Amino acid sequence: MQSITVDEAAQKLPDLIDAALRGEEVIITKDDLSLVKLIPAGAIKSRQPGSAKGQVWMSDDFDAPLEEFQEYM
Numbered sequence: 001m002q003s004i005t006v007d008e009a010a011q012k013l014p015d016l017i018d019a020a021l022r023g024e025e026v027i028i029t030k031d032d033l034s035l036v037k038l039i040p041a042g043a044i045k046s047r048q049p050g051s052a053k054g055q056v057w058m059s060d061d062f063d064a065p066l067e068e069f070q071e072y073m
Contacts, residue, residue, distance in 0.1 A: 001024070001025040001026075001027065002016070002019060002024060002025070002026045002027065003027045003029055003034075004016065004026070004027070004028055004029065005028070005029055005030065006028055006029070006030045006035070009028045016028075016038055017038065019038075020038040020039055020040055021040050025037065025039075026038040
């Protein structure tokens with residue numbers, strides 16, 4: 001992993017892009033805070049509608065009033 005400041009990154013951007021394309025993790029920092037992580041554009045998978053089908057559920061009484069809030073209703 002490379003951690004580099006914004007000022008250094010401005011001077012070495014082509015080298016940092018090459019490093020990211022080789023699979024290296026490149027983090028750009030400012031004031032010791034991580035700001036940006038360079039990754040190849042193809043590394044992000046595109047979203048597919050319905051890919052989480054069956055993984056999320058909702059209880060039957062989801063819309064029922066909560067006992068804790070009866071005095072406010």
